Amino acid sequence: MKTPLRVGLIGYGFMGRAHSNAYAKVNHFFDLEHQVVLKAVCARDDAKVKDFAARWGYESTETDWRKLIAREDIDVIDIATPNNTHAEIALAAAKAGKMILCEKPLSMTGPEGKKMVAAVEKAGVANMVWYNYRRVPAVTLAKQLIDEGRLGRIFHYRAKFLQDWTINPELPQGGAGLWRLDVKSAGSGVTGDLLAHCIDTAVWLNGSIAGVSAMTETFVKERKHNLSGKVEKVGIDDACAFLARFQNGSLATFESTRYARGHKALYTFEINGENASISWDLHDLHRLQYFDHRDQGTTRGWRSIHVSDGDHPYMKNWWVPGLQIGYEHSFVHQVADFIRGVETGKPAGPTFRDALETQMVCDAVLKSGKSRKWEKVGK
Numbered sequence: 339m340k341t342p343l344r345v346g347l348i349g350y351g352f353m354g355r356a357h358s359n360a361y362a363k364v365n366h367f368f369d370l371e372h373q374v375v376l377k378a379v380c381a382r383d384d385a386k387v388k389d390f391a392a393r394w395g396y397e398s399t400e401t402d403w404r405k406l407i408a409r410e411d412i413d414v415i416d417i418a419t420p421n422n423t424h425a426e427i428a429l430a431a432a433k434a435g436k437m438i439l440c441e442k443p444l445s446m447t448g449p450e451g452k453k454m455v456a457a458v459e460k461a462g463v464a465n466m467v468w469y470n471y472r473r474v475p476a477v478t479l480a481k482q483l484i485d486e487g488r489l490g491r492i493f494h495y496r497a498k499f500l501q502d503w504t505i506n507p508e509l510p511q512g513g514a515g516l517w518r519l520d521v522k523s524a525g526s527g528v529t530g531d532l533l534a535h536c537i538d539t540a541v542w543l544n545g546s547i548a549g550v551s552a553m554t555e556t557f558v559k560e561r562k563h564n565l566s567g568k569v570e571k572v573g574i575d576d577a578c579a580f581l582a583r584f585q586n587g588s589l590a591t592f593e594s595t596r597y598a599r600g601h602k603a604l605y606t607f608e609i610n611g612e613n614a615s616i617s618w619d620l621h622d623l624h625r626l627q628y629f630d631h632r633d634q635g636t637t638r639g640w641r642s643i644h645v646s647d648g649d650h651p652y653m654k655n656w657w658v659p660g661l662q663i664g665y666e667h668s669f670v671h672q673v674a675d676f677i678r679g680v681e682t683g684k685p686a687g688p689t690f691r692d693a694l695e696t697q698m699v700c701d702a703v704l705k706s707g708k709s710r711k712w713e714k715v716g717k
């Protein structure tokens with residue numbers, strides 16, 4: 339008999355769906371001692387939340403997250419709501435002794451994130467942040483190759499996350515679907531939304547970032563606000579590019595924008611080491627490009643590794659070799675690793691503390707964008 343792990347999900351938007359899909363699949367594909375139970379989903383619109391619960395198989399609904407947290411039949415609180423709600427919900431959930439899975443970015447700012455880390459560590463509850471790209475098998479394979487020392491000393495890290503959905507100046511800010519354009523809900527623009535993913539992957543693969551020099555821009559300065567009905571100043575960064583120095587001495591460039599016409603979600607990174615290089619592209623997420631200078635000269639070149647074999651990370655849990663998986667599977671892997679962490683007592687990352695490091699880099703980037711100087715990443 340498996341131990342039930344009763345989930346209480348808050349938010350039924352994009353991530354609410356991605357997480358629900360992961361909970362639904364994880365026990366079918368991974369051997370775990372726990373059985374995920376979709377106990378309750380919470381969102382403010384009663385009719386819509388009931389509809390969501392029926393579609394995804396949640397046993398019950400709530401319209402106030404405080405009531406969800408107060409319930410004794412919930413073990414894990416999953417925060418899939420806009421960024422400005424993460425801290426308040428997480429602090430209350432930790433106080434109630436619940437395990438917490440929180441969407442990224444951890445918080446609006448580093449200082450807010452520190453309070454969240456202190457709360458989960460004081461309560462001793464399992465915690466994790468949904469930086470899911472770590473668990474795309476090709477990205478996990480990149481981590482394995484780096485940890486095995488295949489690349490040797492690392493000189494360069496290059497990351498981009500490009501989109502094009504906010505170019506229209508008539509697009510309003512705020513409210514359902516557009517909270518990302520409202521600084522009060524999002525905290526920042528592309529820095530917290532997209533670069534946070536790039537930073538989490540980079541720190542995981544290549545260690546801590548020591549300092550940054552950034553430029554940020556807000557191309558559309560005013561937009562109508564959906565909640566107030568008035569034209570208001572836009573407070574988010576529409577685009578951000580920054581240089582970084584890692585503590586290991588390697589140099590990096592990061593770029594993100596929502597104004598790169600033609601790009602919908604182009605997350606790419608490339609790492610150049612003394613012996614080898616790797617690169618990865620979200621649009622071709624099941625492949626890892628690998629170049630090894632130690633290969634025999636006449637056949638040396640970039641290899642395109644189709645990460646779908648049984649000895650590739652996570653792949654033995656899926657289909658037969660050669661058949662690839664996709665975006666949604668990274669969330670299934672994250673749930674599986676979270677549960678294994680609970681079962682073994684060895685927490686899987688990124689924990690709140692790990693995610694705080696990304697938050698501190700984001701803070702330094704935004705500070706540098708304003709000061710136009712190099713800024714150290716705070717502790």
Ligand SMILES: NC(=O)c1ccc[n+]([C@@H]2O[C@H](COP(=O)([O-])OP(=O)(O)OC[C@H]3O[C@@H](n4cnc5c(N)ncnc54)[C@H](O)[C@@H]3O)[C@@H](O)[C@H]2O)c1
Pocket residue numbers: 348349350351352353354380381382403418419420421423441442443468469470514515516531
């Ligand atoms: N890991 C990833 O790749 C990834 C991708 C997208 C979004 N995110 C993060 O996930 C979070 C949610 O983003 P999204 O794209 O799912 O947004 P969304 O707008 O699609 O959904 C947000 C949900 O939160 C609900 N909500 C808002 N305030 C609430 C409250 N006070 N109480 C209960 N429900 C409330 C909304 O009704 C909606 O259901 C954000 O923090 C975002 O940064 C992460």
